Amino acid sequence: MRKKVTKAIFPVAGLGTRFLPATKSVPKEIMTLVDRPLVQYAIDEARAAGIKEFIFVTSRGKGALEDYFDHSPVLEQELRKKGKNELLEVLKDTYMDSGAIAYIRQHRAMGLGHAVWCAHRLIANEPFAVVLPDDVIAAEKPCLQQMVEAYEETGGNMVAAMEVAPEQTSSYGVLDVAEDHGSVVSVKGMVEKPKASEAPSNLAVIGRYILGPSVLRNLRQMKSGAGGEIQLTDAIAQDIGSDVPVSGFRFQGERFDCGSKAGFLQATVSFALSRPDLRDDLMAHLNKVTQIDKAAE
Ligand code: G1P
Helix, strand or coil: CCCCCCCCCCCCCCCHHHHCHHCCCCCHHHHHCCCCHHHHHHHHHHHHHHCEEEEECCCCCCCCCCCCCCHHHHHHHHHHHHHHHHHHHHCCCCCCCCCCEEEEECCCCCCHHHHCCCCCCHCCCEEEEEEEEEEEEEECCHHHHHHHHHHHCCCCEEEEECCHHHHHEEEEHHHHHHHHCEEEEEEEEECCCCCCHHHHEEEEEEEEEECCCCHHHHHCCCCHHHHCCCHHHHHHHHCCCCCEEEEEEEEECEECCCCCCHHHEEHHHHHHHHCCHHHHHHHHHHHHHHHHHHCCC
């Protein structure tokens, strides 16, 4: 029997400079898609996949994240007094069981690999998930749950994967595919952010991982890679050829790059359109503005 994946690391230490000035005082992960912060989508997905322990790797200025997952007695009392039970219900998703959430500071921005390594004492000798909240994935069955099910068969290290346009490989970790079995591909190499001319394929790593403890051991020794940062991709790639298989998992669902403004807006529109209470109004507005746009052409 494989060990169950019950721990997840959420690297949230980034400065979010692409969203300045908003991120001057609000952590990027608290920015909202419709009415829920990005990080809530990540937590919901992890919960659906059976994660019980949530480890956030944070940095200075991320206090709002800690408050978000805390009880809010004054607000709750007020809502109770006013009989707003449906709002009390909405708040329930934001609560964490006592001891289920941990925050670790990454003191210097040394890369995603380093951020993940910062959590090594809490992971010890178990498989764990990594969820990058910037990558929001709309799916009937949540992406990490799909991966946990596939991982039960494969074990080893598994990364979510998706085909991207060839000119976009320089924004991603990219897989060198050994065998393609459709949803699961076995991997013989991984490169972080290669130029299109040097990319081994256009199958890109998306921010969901299930990794074994060997990756944390690899990270301990890791030298800086692409962009002068310690890369998670390199630490996973180091296991290739050992007895820990590395696979890519083509998930079912639509991924939004909420680290970019365009992706964030697309996610906002898509999630709002999937909400019965917002759909009609938003549709009417979108129809209006697109007609104005067309008329101006
Ligand atoms: C990180 C990873 C990269 C991966 C990407 C997915 O890059 O380093 O391998 O493809 O997330 O979103 P970042 O977007 O943090 O630069």
